[in-house]
Amino acid sequence: MTDVQNDALIRDQNNFNKPTRFSAEEWQARVKLAGTYRVFAYMGWDEGIYNHISLRIPGTEYFLINPFGLHYSEVTASNLVKVDINGTLMGHSDWPINPAGFTFHGAIHAQVADGHCVMHVHTTPTLAVCCLEDGLSYSNFYSAQLYGKVAWHDFEGITVHADEGNRILASAGDKPVLMLKNHGPVIIGHTLAQAFSLMWLVNRACECQLATLSMGKPQSIAEDVLKRCVADSLNFDPRFGAGEDALAAFIRLVEKQDPSFKY
Structure with missing residues (x-):
């Protein structure tokens, strides 16, 4: 094999060419969602084989969700499961989905027009805050x-x-963050990146709250300042990608460690 042929082979392997059974739009969504599952594993936001991120395939009424039985670090673009609004499997999958996985995800996707991504976790800080009176x-x-x-x-x-x-x-x-009492947070995002940014805020907010409570009483913030913080937050501003750059950075990070999610 010549050096040119070898270089071409390496490029093909690194590009993880799209299987013919997927459209370009679906494959792009699959790669990005699989990368996000790997980011969750990297962040310690995974829960064994449980919890979920569901994402609408652009321009369709179908959704992608994690295969039940695989750890987030095992999720790949090709093994994500495609379902309809009722959680019915579309096409072939070697894995089922968790029965609890689409119970409320499906209801949100069906009735929230721009609720294209739904995330649910059980991280210790978020669940702990959900348990606070x-x-x-x-x-x-x-x-x-x-x-x-x-x-x-x-x-x-x-x-x-x-x-x-x-x-x-x-x-x-009409709220994008729903705290399930005694259970954990649900995030509803227009996009995968926006949902990720909201999840980041919720996790960090809860981590800081628990750390503060361990030392004493939290200081209050004036309501007008709180409203300005929401208005000025880049996590909500589409002009700044609403989290696209942050999610892309984390996906690059996990890709350097293990690019297999792109298969």
Whole structure:
């Protein structure tokens, strides 16, 4: 094999060429979502084989979600599962989806016009704050950016019952962050990157709140300052990508460690 042929082979391997069964738009969504699952694993936001990120395939009524049984570090573009709004498998998959995975995700995708990405985690700091009687405290840099954007839903047990999906949706209202009491946060984003940025804010806000509570009483922030923080937050501003640059940076980071998510 010549050097030119070898270089071409390496380029092909690094490009992880799109399988013919996927459209260009679907494959792009698959690669980006698989990369985000790897970012969650890197951040320690994974929960074994549980929890979910669901994403609408652009221009369709179909969604991608993680295969049930695989750790986030094993998710790849090609093994993500494609489902319809009811969680019914579209095409072939070697893996099922978690029954709890699409109960409220599907309800949100079906009824929130721009709710194209839904994330749910059980990280220790976010779940701990969900268990606090007073909930999230708007007393730090991160939570200040979430003021007026958080709703709450009472704990009903494991989310495997379809009727709870509508109640979760009703609790969320027009808020992009829904804290499930005693359970964990749900993020509703226009895009994968915006949802990631919101999840970043929620996690950091909860981490800082727990650290503050371990030392004493949090200082309050004036409401007018909180409102300015929300207005000035780049995480919500489409002019600055609403998190696209931040997510891209993290995906580059995990790609350097293991690019297999692009398969």
